[in-house]
Amino acid sequence: MAGAAFLAALAIALLVMPVFGYRVYVVTGDSMKESLGRGALILTQAVPVSSLKVGDIITFRPPYQTAPVTHRIIAVTKGSDGRPVFQTKGDHNEHADPWPFTLNQSTQAKYVAHVPYLGYLFGFLAIRAVRGVLIAVFGLLLLFAVFSTLWRKAERPLPVSGESPPARSESERSRKPLRPLGASDDGNP
16 A cells, blocks of 8 residues: 555656646666766756856757667857857766757756666666556555445345344434435435
């Protein structure tokens, strides 16, 4: 039960975090090995681009690439248009990234924290078949819980002919019997 509560809280947190500018990413490479090992789940927060400085770790899409990269800013210069131009490098890489770049949006994902190896779980959950199996298992557990409750209620002993029925609890005695819709208290429709 505690595991289900944890997973529910985690799912809610992941749904709510983007509203407050937070996102999670999974580290899939070794370029930041000294700081962020492969399989780490990193938490980022959207910050103004103007606040970024040398030493900050950011998650961005390099020019002409589709997958995001998480690297450290090693230099910030001014471009000809006055906008900041960033140079990044993975902590484990020998050389800086070959792409100085500018950021076109007003905010940027900046590293806040990480949890080692938790990204492997997220990677596993990204597989459609795994999600399907987990949903099916959850559904079966829910059905089992409902039917086991009904089964327990059905196991109450029934009175044998000639015996008085088992004593009812106070809450059962205080309930009014159901009557047809539109029927009055005196029994007349």
